[in-house]
Amino acid sequence: MTLTLAIHSSKGGTGKTSIAMNLAVAFASAGKNTCLIDLDLRGPSLCSMFEPKSHFWINDFLSGKCSIKDTLTDVKGEMDTKAHLYLSFSNPDIREIRDLVSKDRDWQASALKALMNGKRELSEKDLDVIIFDTSPGVEYESINAVAASDVVIIVHNDTNACTSCTEQLINGVYSLLDKKCGIIDNMSHNNCLDMIDKKRYGVPVLATIPCMCEIATRGKNEILVHTEPEHLFSKSIISIKEKIEAMK
Amino acid sequence: MDSELLEQIVTNLKDINSKLDKLIVQVENRDEQITEKERIMADSLDVITLLSLPDHLRTTATTLFEIGPATADEISKITNKERAVESNYLNQLVRMNHVRKYREGRKVYFRINDSLKKK
Numbered sequence: 001m002t003l004t005l006a007i008h009s010s011k012g013g014t015g016k017t018s019i020a021m022n023l024a025v026a027f028a029s030a031g032k033n034t035c036l037i038d039l040d041l042r043g044p045s046l047c048s049m050f051e052p053k054s055h056f057w058i059n060d061f062l063s064g065k066c067s068i069k070d071t072l073t074d075v076k077g078e079m080d081t082k083a084h085l086y087l088s089f090s091n092p093d094i095r096e097i098r099d100l101v102s103k104d105r106d107w108q109a110s111a112l113k114a115l116m117n118g119k120r121e122l123s124e125k126d127l128d129v130i131i132f133d134t135s136p137g138v139e140y141e142s143i144n145a146v147a148a149s150d151v152v153i154i155v156h157n158d159t160n161a162c163t164s165c166t167e168q169l170i171n172g173v174y175s176l177l178d179k180k181c182g183i184i185d186n187m188s189h190n191n192c193l194d195m196i197d198k199k200r201y202g203v204p205v206l207a208t209i210p211c212m213c214e215i216a217t218r219g220k221n222e223i224l225v226h227t228e229p230e231h232l233f234s235k236s237i238i239s240i241k242e243k244i245e246a247m248k
Numbered sequence: 249m250d251s252e253l254l255e256q257i258v259t260n261l262k263d264i265n266s267k268l269d270k271l272i273v274q275v276e277n278r279d280e281q282i283t284e285k286e287r288i289m290a291d292s293l294d295v296i297t298l299l300s301l302p303d304h305l306r307t308t309a310t311t312l313f314e315i316g317p318a319t320a321d322e323i324s325k326i327t328n329k330e331r332a333v334e335s336n337y338l339n340q341l342v343r344m345n346h347v348r349k350y351r352e353g354r355k356v357y358f359r360i361n362d363s364l365k366k367k
Contacts, residue, residue: 109292113360116313143295147313176299177310 002123003248004130006149006179010165012136014155015186017045018215020133022225022237023153023244028081029225030241032128035072035086039145040135041100044090049223050075057091059100061118062111068118069125079226083128108140115148137165143173151247152181153240154203158188167201180247184240187211206243207236276351293346293360308337309346309360317359 007020017040024036037058038046053073056066072086079085091097103111122130132149134142146152152174156166166183174181183200185208197205209215215233218224225234298309311326312318320335327334338358341347348361 105294105296106292109294110362112295112313113362117316120316140295143299147295147298147310173299176303176306178307 001248002119002127002130003151003244004119004132004149005151005153005244006132006134006142006145007153007155008134008142008146008169009136009155009162010169011157011159011162012043014136014157014162015209016040016136016155017133018219019153019155019184019186019237019240020131021046021049021223022234023241024085024129024131025079025081025223025225026234026237026241027129027131028076028079028083028085031082033083033086033126034081034129034131035088035122035127036131036133037088038090039132039141041090041141042097042135042139044092044097046087046133047089047092049221050078050087050089052087052089054089057096058088059091059096061088062114063107064110064114068121079223086127103140105140108144111140112144112147115144119148138169138173146173146179147177149179151244152179153206153244154181154183155186156183157186158190170201170203182206182240182244182247184209204243204247206240209233209236292362297346305337305341308334309341312338312341312347312358312360317357319355319357323358 005023007016007023009016020036024034028034036046038044039058041059041062050073054071056070058068058071060066061068061071068088071088073089074084074086075081076084119130132145134145136142154166154169156162170181181203183203183205185205188208188210190208190210199205210232212233215224218227222228224231225237228234229238293309293313298306298313301309307327308323311323315322315326320338321331323338324331324334338347338349342349342358346361347358350357350359
């Protein structure tokens with residue numbers, strides 16, 4: 001049974017993408033065939049770290065122009081992972097993003113259907129884990145990803161704005177769609193390595209990752225789980241991976 | 249006199265039967281026939297609309313999204329509700345234009361409505 005994760009947050013800049021990329025590498029390194037899909041269609045980021053080698057973008061798949069397999073680039077060799085690590089990129093061309101903003105709800109409805117079909121297609125391809133990296137807040141693209149997932153990973157930082165919105169998302173979106181959730185406290189300023197809460201808003205807190213400039217500076221061109229598995233951040237990611245597997 | 253009456257009753261019954269058969273075919277076809285106006289109005293189900301559905305209908309619609317076209321029986325096995333209950337919910341979703349109903353052989357299938365305005 002394929003495990004599908006949506007990495008989401010109520011606000012931007014909480015570290016979704018770096019957690020999504022590191023988690024994907026962690027799963028693939030542990031021998032799980034993994035697919036990471038950039039669904040932050042308005043602010044694509046996967047292409048800044050990896051080079052797409054496929055002819056199609058995830059945007060093309062959502063518009064019904066190709067199959068999801070046509071969008072995949074395998075970086076197993078590059079990342080030296082035990083299992084396959086497929087990436088599906090979102091088109092960073094500004095014309096594509098402008099075009100996306102003008103899409104209506106009919107397009108979004110068919111995009112949700114496409115995403116569900118893509119998930120089924122990938123399960124048949126023997127994928128063990130699918131990770132959706134999403135755009136923050138309540139956007140069609142991100143809620144589509146949440147609806148198509150089994151577990152929602154909420155990347156949270158300790159600001160008041162983020163706190164109140166996270167609670168609303170849990171009660172007004174994730175619970176309504178019957179999703180299992182887990183919170184990651186990222187960039188925490190409490191000088192503490194242990195989890196401060198075990199549960200918040202009725203949802204388990206999977207990890208507390210302290211705020212470290214190094215994660216931000218090195219994370220620009222490195223995937224720490226790959227380059228330095230002994231790093232505190234990498235260890236947190238591995239423990240999050242194990243907790244997610246236990247949730248299933 | 250008695251046999252004449254009986255004969256007439258039988259004839260009338262046959263007549264009623266054939267009329268009923270015609271009616272059944274008409275009712276069955278009515279679901280399939282969509283007028284041009286309804287086609288334009290056909291409403292696809294997006295995720296925000298899904299969120300605003302009442303709980304019971306949302307569970308049914310989400311399940312239909314997950315497994316693709318299905319019968320009420322298949323849905324009810326996943327949601328652990330009675331087949332008749334799911335059938336009722338699915339038909340509510342059909343009336344709301346979110347779900348389409350179609351027939352394949354003897355089975356009635358439901359699927360999430362497609363928008364016809366393909367882009």
